[in-house]
Amino acid sequence: MPGSKCNVDPATPKSRTERLMKERNLRKLNRVFNLNEKAGDSLRDADLFSNDSALTETENCASLNEEELSEGVDGYERQDQRLPKQRLLVVANRLPVSAVRQGKDSWQLEISVGGLVSALLGLKEFDARWIGWAGVNVPDEIGQEALTKALAEKKCIPVFLDEDTVHQYYNGYCNNIIWPLFHYLGLPQEDRLSTTRSFQSQFDAYKKANQMFADVVHEHYEEGDVVWCHDYHLMFLPKCLKEKNSNIKVGWFLHTPFPSSEIHRMLPSRRDLLESVLAADLVGFHTYDYARHFVSACTRILGLEGTPEGVENQGKLTRVAAFPIGIDSDRFIRALELPQVQDHIKELKERFAGRKVMLGVDRLDMIKGIPQKILAFEEFLEENPEWRDKVVLLQIAVPTRTDVPEYQKLSSQVHEIVGRINGRFGTLTAVPIHHLDRSLDFHALCALYAVTDVALITSLRDGMNLVSYEFVACQASKKGVLILSEFAGAAQSLGAGALLVNPWNIAEVAASISQALNMPADEREKMHQHNFMHVTTHTSQEWAATFVSELNDTIIEAQLRTRQVPLLPVKVAVERYLQSNNRLLMLGFNATLTEPANTQGVRGGHIRELQSRLHPEIKETLKKLCDDRRTNIVILSGSDRAVLDDNFREYNLWLAAENGMFLRHSTGEWMTTMPENLNMDWVDSVKVNISHLKT
Numbered sequence: 001m002p003g004s005k006c007n008v009d010p011a012t013p014k015s016r017t018e019r020l021m022k023e024r025n026l027r028k029l030n031r032v033f034n035l036n037e038k039a040g041d042s043l044r045d046a047d048l049f050s051n052d053s054a055l056t057e058t059e060n061c062a063s064l065n066e067e068e069l070s071e072g073v074d075g076y077e078r079q080d081q082r083l084p085k086q087r088l089l090v091v092a093n094r095l096p097v098s099a100v101r102q103g104k105d106s107w108q109l110e111i112s113v114g115g116l117v118s119a120l121l122g123l124k125e126f127d128a129r130w131i132g133w134a135g136v137n138v139p140d141e142i143g144q145e146a147l148t149k150a151l152a153e154k155k156c157i158p159v160f161l162d163e164d165t166v167h168q169y170y171n172g173y174c175n176n177i178i179w180p181l182f183h184y185l186g187l188p189q190e191d192r193l194s195t196t197r198s199f200q201s202q203f204d205a206y207k208k209a210n211q212m213f214a215d216v217v218h219e220h221y222e223e224g225d226v227v228w229c230h231d232y233h234l235m236f237l238p239k240c241l242k243e244k245n246s247n248i249k250v251g252w253f254l255h256t257p258f259p260s261s262e263i264h265r266m267l268p269s270r271r272d273l274l275e276s277v278l279a280a281d282l283v284g285f286h287t288y289d290y291a292r293h294f295v296s297a298c299t300r301i302l303g304l305e306g307t308p309e310g311v312e313n314q315g316k317l318t319r320v321a322a323f324p325i326g327i328d329s330d331r332f333i334r335a336l337e338l339p340q341v342q343d344h345i346k347e348l349k350e351r352f353a354g355r356k357v358m359l360g361v362d363r364l365d366m367i368k369g370i371p372q373k374i375l376a377f378e379e380f381l382e383e384n385p386e387w388r389d390k391v392v393l394l395q396i397a398v399p400t401r402t403d404v405p406e407y408q409k410l411s412s413q414v415h416e417i418v419g420r421i422n423g424r425f426g427t428l429t430a431v432p433i434h435h436l437d438r439s440l441d442f443h444a445l446c447a448l449y450a451v452t453d454v455a456l457i458t459s460l461r462d463g464m465n466l467v468s469y470e471f472v473a474c475q476a477s478k479k480g481v482l483i484l485s486e487f488a489g490a491a492q493s494l495g496a497g498a499l500l501v502n503p504w505n506i507a508e509v510a511a512s513i514s515q516a517l518n519m520p521a522d523e524r525e526k527m528h529q530h531n532f533m534h535v536t537t538h539t540s541q542e543w544a545a546t547f548v549s550e551l552n553d554t555i556i557e558a559q560l561r562t563r564q565v566p567l568l569p570v571k572v573a574v575e576r577y578l579q580s581n582n583r584l585l586m587l588g589f590n591a592t593l594t595e596p597a598n599t600q601g602v603r604g605g606h607i608r609e610l611q612s613r614l615h616p617e618i619k620e621t622l623k624k625l626c627d628d629r630r631t632n633i634v635i636l637s638g639s640d641r642a643v644l645d646d647n648f649r650e651y652n653l654w655l656a657a658e659n660g661m662f663l664r665h666s667t668g669e670w671m672t673t674m675p676e677n678l679n680m681d682w683v684d685s686v687k688v689n690i691s692h693l694k695t
């Protein structure tokens with residue numbers, strides 16, 4: 001009988017790997033169904049909580065209904081072969097809501113502002129729960145219980161952090177140390193001494209907070225769940241999770257840039273952070289460059305092997321890849337049709353009639369380059385007096401991390417510059433810069449995006465920058481110009497449809513403003529089309545689905561790898577070895593014969609240029625083997641020739657460098673293994689492509 005538990009399909013998977021593989025195929029099928037269903041969703045209006053899946057009652061019911069339908073063994077025997085939505089535990093420092101206390105046991109929940117929140121609200125195909133800090137101190141039990149209950153309705157689970165932990169972990173270690181460092185701003189200069197002194201206690205608080213997140217995850221974890229950890233706040237979490245349960249599927253995604261290893265190496269905790277992130281199964285970044293930096297930090301600082309797949313440590317591979325985030329573009333496009341947004345648009349058009357509108361939307365953060373932007377606008381006005389009463393810059397600067405001194409300083413600095421420029425170029429009836437120190441609601445923001453002629457994004461560094469995506473999504477009729485910092489991750493996806501600038505070059509930004517304001521309509525249209533296509537096809541749903549499916553696949557592949565490599569029957573191998581007269585031993589070098597990285601890399605607290613070195617305790621045994629006439633040894637390594645020369649010149653063996661590209665006996669010369677008549681015609685076309693990408 002179909003669907004009956006007694007009638008087990010002969011194809012029912014037996015092993016965990018088979019089960020996972022079958023699950024993978026069904027999940028792919030499921031995605032197609034979900035995509036089709038999405039078309040039916042598209043008329044829903046844009047209210048955040050009542051419509052977005054991770055948080056709604058309705059979708060919760062939908063997934064329950066699906067579960068009721070799937071009565072077969074592990075859900076495999078349903079006739080339509082659809083799986084219930086996969087359970088996903090999203091763990092991020094912040095919940096997508098902030099809580100405001102109304103009374104002893106009542107809370108009001110408000111949507112939090114930020115790119116991560118906006119992107120994750122687009123998740124539709126998972127049965128997602130959110131675990132995070134509600135952004136408020138709740139010391140009493142009554143308050144904690146009431147808040148937990150209120151949040152449960154939104155499928156959110158709180159982690160309660162006390163005030164001191166928040167201060168040391170969030171304000172201190174996260175936002176005063178990792179955040180500036182990952183954005184190439186170094187460690188805070190003026191407070192350097194106190195920062196250094198308090199570094200250890202802040203790092204301890206960071207680890208403690210990460211363990212608190214892990215405890216809540218464990219409490220709610222069910223077998224098969226995917227746990228997706230987010231951002232620099234939770235770099236310790238993968239390790240905490242795997243230590244307790246190595247079977248948990250753990251992914252970690254960084255929303256900020258990952259800096260060059262030269263920058264990362266400044267962190268006193270550089271090793272601990274890398275090691276714990278590597279406990280994850282899959283590690284994701286917005287761009288290929290960030291992923292590359294991470295792998296090279298692991299190679300140089302931990303001495304591990306970087307492969308095209310990721311980072312390998314003692315046979316365990318951590319997959320590392322780029323997953324550029326997107327937005328829920330439909331939500332923005334649909335919002336523009338709403339009457340309240342249309343009203344806003346009308347008001348704004350009347351208010352700024354006769355003037356071109358330039359827009360900046362940023363959290364008031366050092367990385368967003370707000371002072372640089374305003375100074376460039378000043379230079380533009382200075383050089384183009386004819387534009388002074390014809391253009392206005394609207395700068396929305398959302399207050400953020402207001403307890404951190406650096407952010408307080410930035411706020412005063414920006415106010416001072418805006419005041420000066422408005423004093424200089426303003427008239428009795430109009431000022432050139434409207435600066436708002438607050439956030440806007442979603443509808444007001446959409447209206448603003450829609451009436452903008454030029455969006456100006458001058459981040460000094462930015463993981464991605466979703467504002468640029470949102471602007472493009474709302475520009476279908478206006479086709480305005482995007483001026484975008486080359487240091488934002490978004491420059492890699494929207495660069496071809498934007499004017500790219502170096503925000504530190506004020507003159508260049510000022511010239512780009514002029515170019516954007518004077519750009520002919522056909523050129524604007526072409527650039528807009530390019531970006532609009534990208535933004536509407538690379539959505540947040542697509543991003544999340546790709547990441548989770550890659551994570552599922554990574555786990556299956558890891559299992560297949562371990563299954564395919566049988567354990568060496570040591571006793572038999574030793575017997576045969578002793579019997580044989582002509583032996584060939586092929587040995588790896590890195591992580592096989594090398595000294596452990598933690599002893600070789602660090603000398604007197606300094607990191608040397610890391611170079612793999614033969615483990616001293618192996619030298620004698622290796623020498624004996626090499627001197628045995630019956631044994632031939634080949635060292636097969638990814639390292640280059642010089643490294644192998646340095647380590648093995650005294651041994652009687654064969655060396656294969658760069659994964660076999662070069663070969664030599666230690667007494668002979670290097671030779672290449674590349675056949676002379678190999679067809680190399682393809683090289684020229686690759687060179688052309690690379691030089692094209694460089695320009």
Ligand SMILES: O=P(O)(O)OC[C@H]1O[C@H](O[C@H]2O[C@H](CO)[C@@H](O)[C@H](O)[C@H]2O)[C@H](O)[C@@H](O)[C@@H]1O
Nearest residue numbers: 114115116231255256325400462463464465466
């Ligand atoms: O929660 P806050 O401390 O107020 O900060 C808000 C978020 O800022 C960061 O956003 C990053 O994520 C975006 C989406 O991937 C990306 O476009 C942007 O470039 C990043 O700056 C931070 O990483 C989040 O964790 C914060 O919630």
Ligand SMILES: O=c1ccn([C@@H]2O[C@H](COP(=O)(O)OP(=O)(O)O)[C@@H](O)[C@H]2O)c(=O)[nH]1
Nearest residue numbers: 113114115116118363398439440465466467
């Ligand atoms: O008044 C505002 C200003 C900004 N945002 C949102 O904040 C996010 C900013 O994300 P981005 O990636 O640009 O930078 P982040 O602030 O995460 O560093 C975007 O989704 C904006 O829609 C908002 O909701 N209200």
